[in-house]
Amino acid sequence: MVKPRKGTAAIRHAVLLAAVIAAGMLVTACDKAEEPAPPPVPNLDRYYQQKLSWGSCEGYQGGGELTAAGIECARVTVPIDYGKPDGDTARIAISRLRAQGTRVAALLTNPGGPGVPGLTMPLALAKTPVAERFDVIGMDVRGLGASTPRVSCRTATEYETDRFVLGRTDPLAEIDQIEQDNEDYANSCAQRTGLALLGHVGTGDVARDMDVIRAALGEQKLTYFGGSYGTRLGSTYAELFPDRVRAMVLDAPVDPTTNMGDEVITAAGFQQAFDAYAADCAKAPDCPLGTDPKKANDVYRALVLPLIEHPIITPDRRGLDYNAATTATISALYHPDSWPALTKGLTELTKGNGEALLGEAGAYQEVSSDDVHRAVLCLEEVRVTDRAVAADIDHRSRAAAPAFDDGLINAEAPLGTCAFWPVPPTAQPHVPTAVGLPELVVVAVTGDPATPYAGGVNLAKALGAALITYEGTQHGAALEGIACVDEPVLKYLIDLTPPAEGLRCSKP
Incomplete structure (x- = not known):
């Protein structure tokens, strides 16, 4: 048993002890008071x-x-x-x-x-x-x-202009300009849509x-x-x-x-589908990719790569550029029912006619909203903010899908729209x-x-x-x-x- 202390020393000790205990109680009370109360459950009735x-x-x-x-x-x-x-x-x-x-x-x-x-x-x-x-x-x-x-970033006219002009841009020479265009697009989404909706789509x-x-x-x-x-x-x-x-x-x-938009995985998937299409097409003697599926990648690229510098202008003044041709191809690869239309379009392309492929590309682009697509991906994907990382992804994508390699390779690649997105991510793959x-x-x-x-x-x-x-x-x-x-x-x-x-x- 501890004996009670006597005199002023004991009093001072008791006062100090009481102060310490009181201080502890005060801290505990303050801690409890400062703990944030759980937020009220929103009433959604x-x-x-x-x-x-x-x-x-x-x-x-x-x-x-x-x-x-x-x-x-x-x-x-x-x-x-x-x-x-x-x-x-x-x-x-x-x-x-x-x-x-x-x-x-x-x-x-x-x-x-x-x-x-x-x-x-x-x-x-x-x-x-x-x-x-x-x-x-x-x-x-x-x-x-x-x-x-609605989410709104560009008008239909602005979208078509960007598709046609930027589709002919050489990324080797204009990486800074492409990034600026991507940043401008992100800013336009914020201005026209508003951050409240843009952050909750x-x-x-x-x-x-x-x-x-x-x-x-x-x-x-x-x-x-x-x-x-x-x-x-x-x-x-x-x-x-x-x-x-x-x-x-x-x-x-x-x-x-x-x-969801993993470029390497997607590239490999569409290359696999292209190979299946090419093998099926090769069964016909008039296949525009030839009768040897092993050469289909090279034959296809020989058809579409010239469109980078020399789009085909159709009678209605629309242009079939490289992006539109590959878009039409990718659209057709979603289902075998579309393979005959792709064969028709590529056959026409061998004769300098781009109308069929341009029609396929337009139908594909009209199906979805590119603005909403980008908004959701930017909210939920791991963002790439380093040009070297972007270049690595680009190189691996080209290796996974040689049919769609435009040959424009560089040690760096421009950052995409999501690198400049004005709202933070709300989810991540898991x-x-x-x-x-x-x-x-x-x-x-x-x-x-x-x-x-x-x-x-x-x-x-x-x-x-x-x-x-x-x-x-x-x-x-x-x-x-x-x-x-x-x-x-x-x-x-x-x-x-x-x-x-x-x-x-x-x-x-």
Whole structure:
């Protein structure tokens, strides 16, 4: 036992001890007082409880065709920033084709991109088996198409001018100028769109919009079909709301661990598809690439490289330059159904005619919004801010796809738009985790040019999903009339029975 102290020394000690204890208590109290209180949960009731007003699609972008097909449209109000639900809002355009038979649920869809409008998806799926049992729901994601406000960086005229002029620019001599153009583009996006929307067009915000749409549709849980970038939307929704998923089919899946626009992976995928096309074309004696597939790369480059310096001017005064020719080629490589059109275009090119290829390039460019595409990628990809790193990526891309090597190689490469993007990233590639998620279905094609097969394997593994493998060369395979894919997909969507483990098939 410690004996009590006597006298003034003891008093001083007691006072000091009391002061120390009091100080400690004060510090503890202050610490507790200074600890930030958890932020209040934003009240989103007014969004989740809104009632939809379905009506004619007239007045929506592409609405005339939808209305003629018996498809209805509506708009869903969402906050631009989910952390500020009382702030500015966006209006998401959605469409609906009612189930033609006994209804199972509403099937929300997305065609990919990022930047591809989805309002017409019910029209695209109208003759598929899902239209019999599901209300097929399309949507133009925030910033895009018939949704408002829209991401806007360039006018159509400015885009065409940039494509034509910059497509002829020699990057060896004008790296600084190209970077300046990229920075100007980023600044234009900020000025015309506003930083608030530009910082909230990423996958996470769209996934939250999907949940509001689910609630507005009166669905307790989400039934979803997404292709290409739509698989990134699906996996993000699964991470955020695993307990609100009924069923998901993710077709042509994006690898969750890589940049969506990884140049080296994409280059290798399209070279593989080009090789498959060249081998198929070589079976015909009049193939514009010749009858020896091993020489196809060189023959193709001999056709398109002169367009860098000497575009072909068409009768309507449009120009087929190198960028347009390769764009048309890449567009055709997405699916074998487009290979005959590519053969026709390349055959015309051998005769100095560029109209067919220019038409293919224009159709491809009209499909998506380049502005939204760039905005999403800049928010979610690992940004390259070093010219040497950019050059390394460029060199590896050329090696992976020799058919598309323009020969303009340098020790440095210009930095892309994302290096100058005015808002910071909101997400990065990662392995998704979703505890309590029901079994999903992933459909991956062995020769997919845009989203290589390995990425589908990775996504299925990460989500614990069943994997359907389709052996072929095309971008996606679900709901395209391929029985060995569509039958198990439909069975899963209707009664939640997953496909057999390791299911692998090919077109008869």
